[in-house]
Structure formats: structure tokens, C-alpha cells
Amino acid sequence: MQFFENILTHYSWYGAALIAVVLILFIVQFYYYAIRYDRISRFRLLRRKVTREANPPISVIVVVRGENEQFLTDELRVLLAQEYDYYEVVVVYVGGDIDYYAELQRVKDEYSNMRLTKLGGNDRLYITTKQALNIGIKSAQYDNLLFTTTGACPMSEAWVSLMAKGFERGTVVVGSMLPMFETGGVRSYLMRMTEFHRQRNAAATTIMGRPYYAPRCNFGFTRELYETTRGFNHLNLDSGENDLYLQLLMTCGGRAAAVMSPRSVVGEHRDSSWHEWLEGMRYDSITMRYYSPLQLGAPRHEQMTRMLFFLCAIVAIVVMPLEVKVGAALLVLLRYLVVVWSTRRTAQKMGEKGVALHYWMFDIAGPAIEYIISLKHHDGKAKVWK
Numbered sequence: 275m276q277f278f279e280n281i282l283t284h285y286s287w288y289g290a291a292l293i294a295v296v297l298i299l300f301i302v303q304f305y306y307y308a309i310r311y312d313r314i315s316r317f318r319l320l321r322r323k324v325t326r327e328a329n330p331p332i333s334v335i336v337v338v339r340g341e342n343e344q345f346l347t348d349e350l351r352v353l354l355a356q357e358y359d360y361y362e363v364v365v366v367y368v369g370g371d372i373d374y375y376a377e378l379q380r381v382k383d384e385y386s387n388m389r390l391t392k393l394g395g396n397d398r399l400y401i402t403t404k405q406a407l408n409i410g411i412k413s414a415q416y417d418n419l420l421f422t423t424t425g426a427c428p429m430s431e432a433w434v435s436l437m438a439k440g441f442e443r444g445t446v447v448v449g450s451m452l453p454m455f456e457t458g459g460v461r462s463y464l465m466r467m468t469e470f471h472r473q474r475n476a477a478a479t480t481i482m483g484r485p486y487y488a489p490r491c492n493f494g495f496t497r498e499l500y501e502t503t504r505g506f507n508h509l510n511l512d513s514g515e516n517d518l519y520l521q522l523l524m525t526c527g528g529r530a531a532a533v534m535s536p537r538s539v540v541g542e543h544r545d546s547s548w549h550e551w552l553e554g555m556r557y558d559s560i561t562m563r564y565y566s567p568l569q570l571g572a573p574r575h576e577q578m579t580r581m582l583f584f585l586c587a588i589v590a591i592v593v594m595p596l597e598v599k600v601g602a603a604l605l606v607l608l609r610y611l612v613v614v615w616s617t618r619r620t621a622q623k624m625g626e627k628g629v630a631l632h633y634w635m636f637d638i639a640g641p642a643i644e645y646i647i648s649l650k651h652h653d654g655k656a657k658v659w660k
Contacts, residue, residue: 292590293598299583300605306576307609307616310478315619317481317534322443325529330441331360332434332494333414336422337406338367341374345424346381352427354385356434364389366410368401389413404506404515417497420447421515426491426542429625436538437494444531445496446523448480450624451489452539456546460635465544465551467629467636468643474620475573480532485524486569487517492540495523502526514561521569539625555647577641583609584638613637 334353338345353363365388367375375392382388391413393401411419418441420434428434429452440447453469455462476487493516500523507522508514524530545551562570583606590602614630621629636643 289594289598292586292594293601296583296586296590296602296605299579299586300609302579303576303583303609304612306579307613310572311474311620312616313481314474314477314534315616315623317532317623319439319443319531319533322531324442325444326442328442329360330418330438331362331416332358332418332420332438332441333362333364333416334420334422334434335364335366335407335410335414336424337403337410338365338369338378338424340369341371342424346374346377349424349427350381352431353422354381354388355431356428357431358434358438360416361434361438362387362389362415364391364410364414366391366393366406366413368393368406370394389415400512402509402512404509404512407515408505411497411500414497418494419497419500420494421490421492422540423491423542426451426540429539429541430537432537433540436535437492437533440531440533441494441496444529445499446485446520446528446530447494447533448477448485448488448520448530449492449533449538449540450477451492452541452625453544454541455544460632461548462546463632464636464639464643465546465548466626467633468555468640468647470621470624470626470629471636471640472573473624475576477532477534477624479569479572480530481534483530485530485532486521486565488520489540489542490516491542492538493520495520495528499523499526499528508561508564511560513557514564518561518564521565534623536622536625541625552647556650559647560651577644580637581641610634610637 336345336353350363350365363385365378365382367378367390369375369392378390382390391409393406393409407421418438420437422428437447437449440449450473451469453466455466472487473489476485479486480488503519503522503526506515506519508518511518520528544554587602587606591599594602614633617633618630621627
């Protein structure tokens with residue numbers, strides 16, 4: 275009691291309240307980075323008990339829109355060269371180019387583990403991603419369905435085998451994605467870290483068995499679970515198969531298995547243009563309006579407490595006596611050391627490199643970038659394929 279009276283005597287009620295707020299906010303931030311996010315680096319899938327068949331056969335499904343030459347020459351070859359004995363690649367081509375389809379057919383003739391199907395399209399009829407995926411699922415011969423996209427490529431030939439370990443332990447499998455920008459620099463770094471931080475929030479929840487999001491290029495589920503739900507939900511959206519539908523799968527008895535390894539990461543190419551990246555992030559954020567407050571609470575709470583901590587610490591450093599200035603500055607430094615330590619460990623697990631040195635930029639700018647993304651909402655209309 276005497277201790278608190280001394281504090282009030284020296285700093286007044288306002289000063290004491292400021293000290294208390296700085297300490298509380300520091301503790302909250304410490305929880306997020308030292309405990310919640312660090313679960314990712316400490317997670318080991320193989321410690322979980324195998325509950326389904328070992329070495330399950332996998333069907334990798336990918337939708338190709340139009341004449342995507344990079345997919346034909348590079349990405350498809352990587353998908354077909356995975357080091358796993360029991361898998362196939364199901365390509366759903368949405369387009370009308372006869373020559374391109376013939377090229378896909380020639381690749382299929384080279385590889386016995388490739389299946390190919392075709393859907394037409396025109397100005398009046400847009401074939402949604404979910405419609406194309408439905409065709410791919412029906413064409414697949416195996417019951418463990420793994421999804422990826424064009425513009426993305428596994429970072430190793432062990433991708434399918436590692437994701438198969440997830441299917442041995444769960445019916446909903448979530449991997450990680452690495453955004454790959456065309457150029458470097460501060461802007462690309464901040465964009466990269468924004469996506470990394472979003473994934474980190476989602477991965478931490480997935481590890482706790484409550485996934486609400488998966489990278490569109492690296493997730494999967496079983497056919498049995500798919501049939502239980504009678505297919506995709508939110509059919510008015512040409513998105514949501516990797517978050518809204520996953521949330522439905524979990525309410526229908528799905529068991530989540532996170533696959534966290536640098537060799538299970540899928541790299542996804544990004545345009546380094548700030549405008550194009552913002553449009554992409556806004557499009558991916560369309561489905562967030564359907565999230566529950568609990569799913570959005572943790573990421574927003576972390577950002578809010580981060581901003582308040584910086585603000586209160588700055589006020590304490592400016593207006594409080596010397597000993598409080600020093601204490602506040604030490605808390606800021608300690609928090610940042612914990613943040614960098616946790617981020618580096620998590621980044622290594624998720625395939626990211628070189629994040630620690632410049633992370634202070636995103637630590638400060640991250641909430642502002644998320645605010646800029648939220649300033650304008652995407653209309654959600656898919657571009658008509660021609």
C-alpha cells in the first residue's frame with residue numbers, strides 16, 4: 275500500500291495511470307509475440323498422432339484461366355515432378371484456345387499422373403473459380419484434395435509428401451504461402467511483411483485447431499468432408515473457398531492439421547506495383563465481412579495495442595520524470611527485441627528470410643498500411659474472362 279502511495283505522491287493519478295497503461299500494453303504485446311505467434315515456431319506436426327491412413331493418395335487440383343504460358347512451361351512441370359508416389363495433378367482449363375489446350379494435352383501424354391479437363395467461357399457466361407473446382411474435384415480419382423493456383427509454385431519437390439503428412443492427421447490441411455515480388459526495396463518489403471503478418475495471425479489460430487483462413491495456393495480437405503457440406507458456400511462470391519468454406523468445414527466436423535515447414539511452402543508471384551497490390555489485398559479482404567468478431571478480434575487487437583503502446587510510451591518519455599522516461603524507453607526496446615526474436619523464428623518456419631534487420635519499418639507502419647487497405651472496399655465482381 276505504501277508503494278502505491280509513493281507512486282501517487284511522485285507522479286499524481288495521471289502519471290500513475292500512464293505508467294500502468296504502458297505496463298499493461300507491454301504485457302499484451304509480449305503475449306502476442308512471445309507466446310501466441312511463437313507457437314508457430316515451436317509447432318511440430320509429426321508430434322501429433324496419426325489418425326488416418328499413412329501415405330494417403332493425393333489429388334492436386336489447379337484451375338488455369340486463359341493461355342498462361344508460365345504455368346505451362348514452369349509451374350506445371352514442378353507440380354508433376356514432386357517426390358511422392360501416390361499423387362496426381364488435375365488441371366481444369368477454363369478457356370477456348372485450341373492450341374494451348376493441345377499443349378496441355380501433350381504434357382498430359384508425357385506424365386501418367388496428370389488429368390486434364392476443359393471448360394469453355396464467353397462474354398455472357400463467366401465460369402467461377404468454385405464451379406471450376408467442382409469439376410476438378412469430380413475428375414479427381416483420390417479422396418484427399420490439395421489445391422493450388424496458377425502464378426504459384428512449390429518451393430521444393432517435397433511439397434506433396436509434406437502436405438500428405440497433414441492428411442494423415444486431419445481432414446482440413448493448411449500450408450503456408452510466400453509472396454514473391456518482382457523487385458526489392460522498402461515498398462516491396464512492407465507489402466511482403468503485411469502479408470506475412472496476416473498469415474502469422476491465421477497460422478497461430480490454425481495451430482490451435484480453429485482455422486479461419488488458408489492460402490489459396492496451399493490448402494486441402496477430404497472429399498468426404500466436401501460431400502458432407504454439399505459443396506462450396508457463398509456462391510455469390512468468386513472467392514471464399516480458402517476461408518469462408520474452410521470455416522464451414524470446421525463446423526461440420528473438420529479436424530485441422532497445419533503443415534509448417536520451409537519445404538512445404540508455396541511461392542506466389544506478386545506485382546510490385548503498389549496500386550495492383552492494394553487491389554489484390556482488397557479483393558482478398560472481401561470475405562472478411564462474413565468473419566465472426568472472434569476471428570477478426572485477435573489481429574485487430576494486436577494492431578490497436580501496438581499503436582497505443584507506442585503512443586503512451588512516447589507521452590511517458592516526453593512528459594514524465596527521468597526514471598519513468600528510462601523505464602518507458604527500456605520497455606520499448608525490450609518489446610522490439612521480443613518482436614524481432616519471435617518474428618525471425620516464425621519467418622524461418624514459414625519460408626521467409628531476411629526479415630529481422632528492417633522489421634522496425636513494418637512494426638511502425640503496419641497498422642497504417644492495414645488502414646490504407648481498409649479505406650476502399652473492392653466491389654467483389656470478378657473480371658469477365660475472354
